[in-house]
Amino acid sequence: MPGGFGSYRGGFGLFDRARSAKKDIFVVQGASHYDLYDQPKFTGPALERLESFFAENL
Structure with a gap:
């Protein structure tokens, strides 16, 4: 919830x-902070995005 x-x-x-x-922002549509x-x-989806970001940028 924005x-x-x-x-x-x-x-x-x-x-x-x-x-x-080297930065990226990813909004998980429909999710609140606690979700x-x-x-x-x-x-x-959040973990997939983190995994790909770190694989490309470490």
Whole structure:
């Protein structure tokens, strides 16, 4: 839920300030912050994105 606690907007602010050129932001549509703790339909896509990002950038 965008803007539920400010973390959605805050995340974009942190992303914009990050100095690295190797950065990516991924919004899991339909997920709230808490859904990303233990809801496989949301954690699965997030983990896949993390895995591919780190494989390309480590």
